[in-house]
Amino acid sequence: MPFTLIDLQNVIRDTYGDKDRRRGIEGTFMWFMEEVGELSAALRGGTKAELAAEFADVLAWLATLANGAGVDLEAALLEKYGHGCPGCHKSPCTCAAAEKP
Numbered sequence: 001m002p003f004t005l006i007d008l009q010n011v012i013r014d015t016y017g018d019k020d021r022r023r024g025i026e027g028t029f030m031w032f033m034e035e036v037g038e039l040s041a042a043l044r045g046g047t048k049a050e051l052a053a054e055f056a057d058v059l060a061w062l063a064t065l066a067n068g069a070g071v072d073l074e075a076a077l078l079e080k081y082g083h084g085c086p087g088c089h090k091s092p093c094t095c096a097a098a099e100k101p
């Protein structure tokens with residue numbers, strides 16, 4: 001069964017929306033950064049299951065932030081990355097190696 005980014009944001013809103021509103025976006029950002037740190041640790045030496053769980057946590061907290069900021073992640077990603085690289089507008093990217101994309 002497909003699970004879109006819209007589904008993700010809706011699941012997160014249904015499951016945690018009240019808590020997220022009480023915590024506020026600044027508190028949510030702190031939790032997001034903590035999860036990014038846990039992903040870093042998992043990338044350095046976690047099991048495959050631990051790594052998968054940390055990727056899921058980071059994406060879930062990113063969805064929480066997007067909900068709090070009123071951003072539709074799927075629309076934002078489609079707008080920015082749906083037509084090739086945002087820098088050179090090609091896929092695969094042909095930007096110079098020193099450039100960010």
Ligand SMILES: [Zn+2]
Nearest residue numbers: 085088093095
């Ligand atoms: Zn590019």
